[in-house]
Amino acid sequence: MWISKIRTLALPVGAVTILLLGAGLILSGCGGESQSKSLEMKDAVYGAPQSELTLEKPTTDELWSGAALSMAPEVSPVPNAKVHEVRIDVTHTEVQVTDGVKFMAWTFGGTLPGPVLHVRQGDKVIFTMTNRSDQTVKLSPPMPHSIDFHAAMVNPADKYREVIPGGTIKFEWTANYPGVFMYHCGTPAILQHMIYGMVGMTIVEPKGGYSTKVDREYALVQCEYYLTKMKDGTYLVDMQAAREKRASYVTFNGVPAQYVKNPLKAKPGERVRLYVLNVGPNGTSSFHVVGTLFDRVWMDGSPLNEMRGMQTVLLGASNGAIVEFVIPEAGTYTFVDHEFADVELGAVGQIVAKGEEIASK
Amino acid sequence: MRRSWLLSGVTALALVTLLLSLGWAKPQRAKTIIPGKKGTVLIFVASLCPCTDAHRIMIDNLVEETSPKGFNFYSVFSNIGETEERAEYFFRNIGWKMPYYLDSDGKLAEKYKASRTPQTVVLNPRGDVLFNGPIDDANVNQGRVENPFLKNTLVDILANKAVRNPLVPPLGGCWIVRDTTSIARPPELSK
Numbered sequence: 001m002w003i004s005k006i007r008t009l010a011l012p013v014g015a016v017t018i019l020l021l022g023a024g025l026i027l028s029g030c031g032g033e034s035q036s037k038s039l040e041m042k043d044a045v046y047g048a049p050q051s052e053l054t055l056e057k058p059t060t061d062e063l064w065s066g067a068a069l070s071m072a073p074e075v076s077p078v079p080n081a082k083v084h085e086v087r088i089d090v091t092h093t094e095v096q097v098t099d100g101v102k103f104m105a106w107t108f109g110g111t112l113p114g115p116v117l118h119v120r121q122g123d124k125v126i127f128t129m130t131n132r133s134d135q136t137v138k139l140s141p142p143m144p145h146s147i148d149f150h151a152a153m154v155n156p157a158d159k160y161r162e163v164i165p166g167g168t169i170k171f172e173w174t175a176n177y178p179g180v181f182m183y184h185c186g187t188p189a190i191l192q193h194m195i196y197g198m199v200g201m202t203i204v205e206p207k208g209g210y211s212t213k214v215d216r217e218y219a220l221v222q223c224e225y226y227l228t229k230m231k232d233g234t235y236l237v238d239m240q241a242a243r244e245k246r247a248s249y250v251t252f253n254g255v256p257a258q259y260v261k262n263p264l265k266a267k268p269g270e271r272v273r274l275y276v277l278n279v280g281p282n283g284t285s286s287f288h289v290v291g292t293l294f295d296r297v298w299m300d301g302s303p304l305n306e307m308r309g310m311q312t313v314l315l316g317a318s319n320g321a322i323v324e325f326v327i328p329e330a331g332t333y334t335f336v337d338h339e340f341a342d343v344e345l346g347a348v349g350q351i352v353a354k355g356e357e358i359a360s361k
Numbered sequence: 362m363r364r365s366w367l368l369s370g371v372t373a374l375a376l377v378t379l380l381l382s383l384g385w386a387k388p389q390r391a392k393t394i395i396p397g398k399k400g401t402v403l404i405f406v407a408s409l410c411p412c413t414d415a416h417r418i419m420i421d422n423l424v425e426e427t428s429p430k431g432f433n434f435y436s437v438f439s440n441i442g443e444t445e446e447r448a449e450y451f452f453r454n455i456g457w458k459m460p461y462y463l464d465s466d467g468k469l470a471e472k473y474k475a476s477r478t479p480q481t482v483v484l485n486p487r488g489d490v491l492f493n494g495p496i497d498d499a500n501v502n503q504g505r506v507e508n509p510f511l512k513n514t515l516v517d518i519l520a521n522k523a524v525r526n527p528l529v530p531p532l533g534g535c536w537i538v539r540d541t542t543s544i545a546r547p548p549e550l551s552k
Contacts, residue, residue, distance in 0.1 A: 104409070134536070140409045141440055141478070143535035144500075157503050162533055188504060189414035196411075231446055239414065239454035 043122060044153075044176040051159050051171035058130045058168070064088045064109035068125070070116050072253045073218040073264060075275060078120050078205055087128045088114060088200075090145045090163075090185075092136040095197060097249060098256050098346075103227055103235040104140050105197035106133070106185070108147070112254040113221040113279065114183070114200030119175050121207045125152075126172045134165035142166070145193070148186035150318065151175055151202045160186045178206040180275050180301030180320030191281055195226050195242050197254075199279040201320070206303055212296065212324060215270035222278045222285050222315075222337060222347060225249040245282045249346045250337060256346020259335075263350040268330045272351065273322060275301065280317030285347070286338035288312040289325060298322040312338055330355040388452040389460040390445060391435060394469075396486045399431030400518055402511070403462075404496075405470065407440045407478040408447035410535035415504070416479060416496045417455045419512075424459055427515050434459040439470035439537050440478075467539045477534035481511050483518070491518065494529025501532050 066086035070076035088109045095105035095112050108114030119125060127147075134142040142165030148156065152173035159171045184190070185198035201221050224247040228238035241248070249256045266272050278285040288311060297313050299305035301322045313321050327333065330353050337347035394401060404420065406413050424434050436459055438448055448461050464470055473482045473493060483492040492514040497506045510529050517524045 137536075137538050138541040141407050141535040141538050143410060143412065144533050162500065164533075165536060187411075188499070189411045192411035192414055228450070230450070236409070236450060240456075 045124070045174035046153055046176075048152075048154050048159065048172045048174070051161070051169055053161070053163065054168050054170075055166060056168055057166070058089065058132070062087075063091055063132075064115050066117075068117055068119050069109075070118065070219075071111060072113060072116050072201065072221055073259075075116060075203065075217050075219050076118055078118050078123075082122070083124045083126060084119055085126045085128075086117060087130075088147075089130045089132050090198070091132045092140045094139070095254070097225060097227070097235075097251075097254075101227065101235055103237065106140075106145065106193060107197045108183075108185075108200050112197035112199075113223060114198070116200070116219045116275075117183070117202040118205070119202070120205045121175055121178045123204075124172055124174050125149075126170070128168060128170045129163065130168040131163040131165050144187050145185050145198065146187045147183055149173060149181070149183045149202060151177070151179065151181035151183075151204055156186070162187055175202075175204040178204045178302045178304075180204075180277050180322060182277055182279050182318045182320065184279065189239075191242055192237065192239055194279070194281040195224070195237050195239075199223055199281075201275065201277045201279075203275050203301065210273075210303060210322075212271065212273075214273040214324060216264075216266050217273040217275065218264055219275045220252045220277070220335075220349075221254070222250065222252055222276070222287075223254060224280060224283055225251070242282065247283065247342075247345055250283065250342040251346045252335075252349050257348050259349025259351075263332070263352040266327050266333075266351050266353045268327055268353050268355060270327050270353070271295075271324060272327060273324045274335075275320065275322055276313070276315065277320040278315040278317060282317060283337075283342065284317065284339065285315040285319075285342070286312050287315060287321070287323070288336055288338040289323075289351070290334040290336070291331060292325045292328055292333060294323045294325050296322070296324040327351070327353045329353075388449060388458075390448070391460040391462045394435055394462060395433055396484065396488065397428075397431050397433030398486060399427075400433075400486065400491065400515075401484040401488075402432055402434045402515070403437050403469070403473070403482040403484070404434065404459075405439055405475040405478050405480045405482075405537065406436045406451065407438065407535055407537070408443055408451040409440075410478045412477075412500075412534045413479040414455060415499060417457065419509075420496070421457060423512060423515070424457070427519070430519060432515060436461040437464050437469055437475075438462070439464040439467050439475060439539070441467075441539055441541060467537075470537050470539070476537055477531045478537060479534055480531060480537075483511070483514050483524075485518075490527075491524050492527050492529075494526070495532045495534065498532055500534070 067079040068084040144162035148160045163169045181202040185193035226238045226242040227235045227248045294310045297307040333351040496511045498508045
C-alpha cells in the first residue's frame with residue numbers, strides 16, 4: 001500500500017522539484033545576465049580613424065578647453081553630449097611645488113596634474129593637442145611630446161605618436177569601459193616626462209550612472225616629485241633619484257599637504273565620493289581616510305569591481321579607484337597614503353566637516 | 362726617523378691618489394676636441410633634454426666597446442645657457458664617462474649643422490665628416506631600434522668599409538636653441 005502511495009506522490013514531487021530547479025536556474029541566469037549586460041561590449045568601439053598631425057598654430061592662448069574638463073579637486077558633471085571636443089595643449093612652465101621650491105615643469109594644460117577629463121561610457125572624445133614647447137625657448141629646449149590615454153583602445157603608434165614642437169595632433173577615441181584612468185606623456189624617456197609633470201586623470205562614468213548618490217565628490221591625483229637643487233637655488237628634475245625611487249615629495253594634486261592648509265569640505269552625515277588615481281610614477285599608494293571606512297570601493301573606478309567596508313585601498317602606479325564613505329559626525333578626517341614615509345613627503349590632506357552650515361564649494 | 366718619513370710619504374701619496382680619484386669621478390670638461398686614432402664621435406646633447414636618456418645604456422656600451430679601438434667620444438653642449446654645473450647635472454643623470462665640450466658660442470653646432478639633441482657626428486682623424494645623424498631610429502618605432510645608425514657607422518669604419526648611411530635627417534629630439542628671443546625652427550622643419 002505504501003509503495004503505491006510513493007508511486008502516486010513521485011510524479012507530482014518530481015515535477016515540482018524539476019520546476020523549482022528550473023526556476024532557480026532561470027533566476028540565477030537572469031542575475032548573471034544583468035551583470036554581464038554591463039560588460040557587454042557589443043557597443044564597444046575598437047580603434048579610431050587615423051590621427052591628423054599638422055603644423056597649424058593654435059588660434060587661442062587658452063591651454064585647455066572643453067566642457068568635459070575641470071581642475072582637480074573639482075569634478076565637473078559629465079556634459080550632456082555623446083561627443084566631447086576637448087583640447088589640452090602641452091606647455092613648459094614654471095610650477096611652484098611648495099614654499100621656495102619651483103621648477104620648470106612640462107605640463108598638460110599648464111597645470112600639474114593636467115585637467116580632469118570626465119565623460120560617460122560609450123562617449124566619443126575628439127582630442128586635440130598642440131605642443132607649445134616652442135613658445136618657451138627661454139625656459140627649456142623645445143622637444144617632442146605625446147599623450148597616452150589609458151582609457152582609450154587605439155593604435156599607440158598612431159594616436160600616441162610624438163608631436164614635434166609647434167605641431168598639433170588630433171584624434172578620437174571612445175570610452176568603452178567605466179573607470180578612473182591615467183593619461184600621461186608617452187615620449188621617451190617616459191619616466192622623465194612623467195616626473196616633469198605630464199600626468200592627469202580621466203573619469204569614465206558607467207552608462208547608467210553610479211548606483212549610489214553622493215553629496216560631494218572630489219578628484220585626487222597622487223604624484224611624486226624628484227628634484228635636485230642647483231647652486232643658484234633653482235630646482236631641476238633628478239632622474240637618478242627617480243630611477244632609485246627616492247622621491248622629494250609625494251603629493252595629492254601636485255602640492256605637498258595642500259589640503260591640510262586648505263582642507264576639502266563636507267558636512268556631517270554626507271556621503272562623499274573620491275576619485276583617486278596614483279600616477280606614481282614609481283610608488284604604490286595605500287589610500288586611507290582616518291575616522292571612517294569605505295562603504296564602497298570600485299577598483300580602477302569600475303562599479304563591477306566592487307568591494308565593501310575597506311579601510312585602505314592599495315593602488316599600484318597608474319591604478320585608480322572610486323571610494324565612497326559617510327562622514328559619521330562633525331570633525332576632521334585626514335586622508336593619507338598610509339605608507340607613512342609618503343605622508344612625511346606630503347601625501348596627506350584633510351576633509352573638514354563642520355556641524356554648522358557650510359558655504360557651497 | 363727614516364721609517365716615520367717613509368710612512369708620512371706613503372700616507373700623503375694615498376691621500377693625493379684618493380683626492381685625484383674623486384676628481385676623476387666628475388665628468389671632464391675638454392677645452393679642445395682631440396681626434397681619435399680611428400675617429401671622433403661628437404654627441405650633441407642638452408642638460409634639459411630627455412631624448413638622450415633613451416640611449417644612455419647603448420652609448421655607454423658603445424663607448425666601452427669602441428674607445429679602446431681608437432674612437433674618442435665627446436658630449437657637446439651647444440644650447441645657450443649651458444654651464445659646467447648643468448653639464449655635471451646631465452652626467453649625474455645619464456651616467457656617461459666621456460669628456461664634454463661646452464660649445465658656448467655655438468660654432469661647433471653651426472659647423473656640423475647640428476640642430477637637435479641627440480645628434481651625432483663622426484669624424485675621421487683628419488676631421489672629415491663620415492656620419493651625421495641620429496643615434497638610431499627608436500624614436501619612430503615606439504622604442505624599437507631597426508637602424509642603429511651610430512653603431513653601424515663605427516662598425517663600418519672599423520671594417521674599413523664605406524659608411525652605409527653617411528647622412529640621416531633628424532628623427533626627433535629637442536631643438537638646439539641658440540637664440541631665446543625668437544622661435545627659430547630647425548632648418549629641416551622650416552621647409
